[in-house]
Amino acid sequence: MISPQDRLEQIQRIIVTAEQMRSIESRVFAAGMPIAALMEKVASKLAHRIAALYPLPNPRRVGILVGPGHNGGDALVVARELHFKGYEVMLCCPVSKLKELTEGHLRYATSLEIPCHPQIESLQTCDLLIDGLFGFGLERSLTDPIAPLIEQVNHWHQPILSIDLPSGLHTDTGKVLGVAIRATQTLCLGLWKLGLLQEEALEHVGSAELIDLDLPLTDVLAVVGDSPLVQRGTAQAAIATLPLSRPPTTHKYKMGHLLLVCGSRRYAGGALLTGLGARASGVGMLSIAAPESLKPALSAQLPEALIIDCPETPEGAITAFPSSFSLDSSFDAIACGPGLTSDATAIVEQILASQCPLVLDADGLNILAQQGTIPTLQNRQAPTILTPHLGEFKRLFPDSTVTECRVTAVQRAAQQTGAIVLLKGARVAIADAQGNTRINPESTPALARGGSGDVLTGLMGGLVAQAIAKLPKETSEDLRTSSISVDLIQSGAWWHAQAGILAAQERTELGVDAYTLTQFLIPALRQQVDAADSKTFSN
Ligand SMILES: NC(=O)C1=CN([C@@H]2O[C@H](COP(=O)(O)OP(=O)(O)OC[C@H]3O[C@@H](n4cnc5c(N)ncnc54)[C@H](O)[C@@H]3O)[C@@H](O)[C@H]2O)[C@@H](O)CC1
């Protein structure tokens, strides 16, 4: 039997749509779990957690918004439990037609003399609000009388805790359906809903936490599949994937040789930041092809790197490798793009035509877009990882529906190109051509600064080079491609975000310039590995 810790780790990786959640619930109900019993369980766990988050005596007055469905039912059971714990609870139920179970709980709450007001104003003096209007059953845009009520509540100042989802958010896309609660905190029930991991939802979700409902893993996996395509990144998965322990008899060439192609006189820092990101990856050998005028600065900051000084244009951009250089199989991976400028077309074309695994970013992506993203990449046999931000993504895939849903847009881009596509932002989404998708659930806006993407490119390049170096030399292209998994790329995104989070904790969100970020990569990893070890030992 799987241990409770392993089960919870698996549950934390799963992401469901509303339809999948309904199917899982139906299986549990069909197996004999009464709906009312599950609602009691949900609400007792919620009430326990709420009492821990907001202990008496302050806040004492709790206002609870009750909707027509089972989200409202959960809210009413929470109301009853908090009432018995000593909170001063009051309800607002703006609808008259309730589902049967919800109706029963409302009658019982009223019989306990918990006041229920039709008008939201009565709750304005509450210290805490609980949003139980709608969960994953919301089907259409909110209108009168609920839409104005939500708008009003969003202008108040007390914390709002949403049950399952902030009411008004689409469960899958995270988009606002007319208007949505801006929660301080969301307690998601049973399994992570896709919408909570979409960038659009972030301003509404607040801090998010999963309340485990002990849903049987067999029922969950029967619906999402044994190896679900879409998964939420976790610390445990990332740590298990990173090349943290080295074979004792290894040597530097077995630990990957990464070639960086980056920088220009104008964007000298692009080369440096990419190099420092690569350094933290632990890659065995680092070569940097950069404009010859940057050599002194790069050598001073990265003494371990081999600098390949490339001829440069009068503006200081690279156009080609030096004539003595051959782009042969001695490199396990290339990371290319940061700071190149658009004058570097010829060298990027040469790299795209090579058989070397490639991480492409920034100007590398802009040049690829000019060449025609899909046909160019369809011609490439070697593994390719694209790391665009939203602007670059739109240039690469002008027909994309990225404004509809980032996750489906990334999946489609990966499927069209055969590349692994990582869309940057507050919630990094990564997909491969087979539809395997990962979402990084935690990051910090401290990273929204020039240069932090360059750090990611170098780090990612180093991880890819190490993964490729592990393979026998004669490995086929197909196997080389499959050896670079979305999990590896997610582990890089997770590490980068954790470095940002730790740096922001120590230096505030204003203190995380890209150079500082590079200095936090190793401390953040140390901290996370120690936290994971102490969890294992305490179990
Ligand atoms: N059955 C249970 O005991 C469990 C309940 N859960 C809770 O139940 C929720 C799902 O319950 P429901 O399926 O009842 O769905 P909701 O409570 O999310 O709401 C659906 C109700 O709202 C109505 N509705 C939908 N869109 C509307 C709109 N735009 N304007 C006005 N009314 C609208 C629907 O007709 C339906 O009556 C979950 O989010 C969760 O909170 C889950 O936690 C798991 C267990």
Ligand SMILES: Nc1ncnc2c1ncn2[C@@H]1O[C@H](COP(=O)(O)OP(=O)(O)O)[C@@H](O)[C@H]1O
């Ligand atoms: N609001 C945000 N929250 C979390 N991470 C962010 C946010 N904005 C940007 N990032 C991260 O910061 C990095 C920015 O990269 P990019 O846009 O390429 O910048 P640059 O090219 O200047 O380095 C990416 O890793 C991205 O995911």
Ligand SMILES: [K+]
């Ligand atoms: K809700």
